[in-house]
Amino acid sequence: MTDNAQPTPSLDAELKPLRDRIDTLDQTIIQLLNERAGVAMEVGEVKKRYHAPAFRPEREAEVLRKIVAGNPGPLRGDSLHFIYREIMSACRALENTTRVAFLGPVGTFSEAAAFAAFGKSVEGQPCASIDEVFRATEAGTADFGVVPVENSTEGVVNRTLDLLLHTPLRISGEVEIPVHHNLMTRSGNMDGVTRICAHAQALAQCATWLSTHYPEIERTPVASNAEAARMARDDATVAGVASAAAATNFGVHIVARNIQDDPHNSTRFAVIGTLDTAPSGRDQTSLVVSTPNVPGAVHKLLEPLARNEVSMTRFESRPNRTRVGTGVWTYYFYIDIEGHQRDPKVAAALAELRELCAFFKVLGSYPLT
Numbered sequence: 001m002t003d004n005a006q007p008t009p010s011l012d013a014e015l016k017p018l019r020d021r022i023d024t025l026d027q028t029i030i031q032l033l034n035e036r037a038g039v040a041m042e043v044g045e046v047k048k049r050y051h052a053p054a055f056r057p058e059r060e061a062e063v064l065r066k067i068v069a070g071n072p073g074p075l076r077g078d079s080l081h082f083i084y085r086e087i088m089s090a091c092r093a094l095e096n097t098t099r100v101a102f103l104g105p106v107g108t109f110s111e112a113a114a115f116a117a118f119g120k121s122v123e124g125q126p127c128a129s130i131d132e133v134f135r136a137t138e139a140g141t142a143d144f145g146v147v148p149v150e151n152s153t154e155g156v157v158n159r160t161l162d163l164l165l166h167t168p169l170r171i172s173g174e175v176e177i178p179v180h181h182n183l184m185t186r187s188g189n190m191d192g193v194t195r196i197c198a199h200a201q202a203l204a205q206c207a208t209w210l211s212t213h214y215p216e217i218e219r220t221p222v223a224s225n226a227e228a229a230r231m232a233r234d235d236a237t238v239a240g241v242a243s244a245a246a247a248t249n250f251g252v253h254i255v256a257r258n259i260q261d262d263p264h265n266s267t268r269f270a271v272i273g274t275l276d277t278a279p280s281g282r283d284q285t286s287l288v289v290s291t292p293n294v295p296g297a298v299h300k301l302l303e304p305l306a307r308n309e310v311s312m313t314r315f316e317s318r319p320n321r322t323r324v325g326t327g328v329w330t331y332y333f334y335i336d337i338e339g340h341q342r343d344p345k346v347a348a349a350l351a352e353l354r355e356l357c358a359f360f361k362v363l364g365s366y367p368l369t
């Protein structure tokens with residue numbers, strides 16, 4: 001032990017009054033938090049009388065924006081955002097239990113996304129597939145589902161887009177989380193490792209790094225990154241690629257951090273449920289349409305948006321697998337626009353668009369994060 005680590009009488013003496021102040025402040029914070037929780041419970045009672053849902057994403061977005069905008073510091077805005085996400089989650093849990101389905105097992109990025117959207121005071125329901133997340137939410141065994149929509153490196157998640165097409169559920173929110181991959185083994189080094197395992201998407205996102213550092217080691221795709229971490233725990237010849245949370249969960253050691261080829265690698269998730277989210281003041285609307293396969297059809301789609309001054313933020317096409325009608329390839333277009341479907345300009349643009357489309361479905365309006 002160094003001399004520095006020895007508490008000196010003068011250090012303790014100087015810290016004592018500061019720590020006393022922190023203790024007193026903590027008592028005040030606890031009192032205020034419980035007062036806030038009491039009001040949230042009253043809100044819950046009123047909602048019950050009106051048979052209104054407990055979770056109100058537009059209100060939570062508004063609270064978070066106000067907190068960050070009115071923050072005098074020195075706490076960072078993103079720190080306060082994180083703290084308040086959990087405060088609201090704890091307050092909401094006093095109204096009722098929110099059951100959230102996600103692509104499991106625990107320790108996946110989908111679980112992290114579910115917590116980022118709802119906070120940790122929820123009942124998480126890990127599901128074996130994206131299909132099962134939709135099924136659980138449609139059947140009502142989960143109140144909401146969280147499904148991956150798009151990865152910044154790998155592109156859209158086709159299965160989610162296909163399932164969104166026909167589900168009666170709506171998108172009631174979205175959340176984007178950074179996706180950092182780590183290489184992990186039981187020993188904390190690569191001695192005796194003959195296989196690197198991960199979900200195929202993760203192997204693809206780390207392809208250059210893995211080829212540079214371990215060109216000779218075979219790569220094996222497995223069901224999930226969490227499964228890869230579990231395999232690394234049980235088998236000393238396996239290295240897993242997974243999140244830091246998965247390493248902690250399974251008690252394995254990280255050999256190298258942040259091995260994804262794109263340092264800004266992130267994945268966007270949709271929150272799906274039966275809730276029609278109300279306007280929050282800064283919203284986005286997602287829709288999917290298809291047009292008859294004639295020249296200029298896509299151009300015509302964009303006119304109602306331009307005419308009503310609605311900005312398009314995303315335009316994604318998917319082949320129509322059912323090829324209804326002539327047998328010619330047709331396409332579904334997944335479109336995100338700025339604004340809420342209840343905004344007059346957006347409503348006008350959507351009404352005009354509906355007239356042009358063979359298939360037209362609003363997936364949902366929800367707050368921008």
Ligand SMILES: C=C(O[C@@H]1C=C(C(=O)O)C=C[C@H]1O)C(=O)O
Nearest residue numbers: 040043054055056059060088091
């Ligand atoms: C308290 C409410 O219920 C929930 C909890 C919130 C909060 O703690 O601020 C906000 C929105 C709801 O999801 C409310 O609707 O105001």
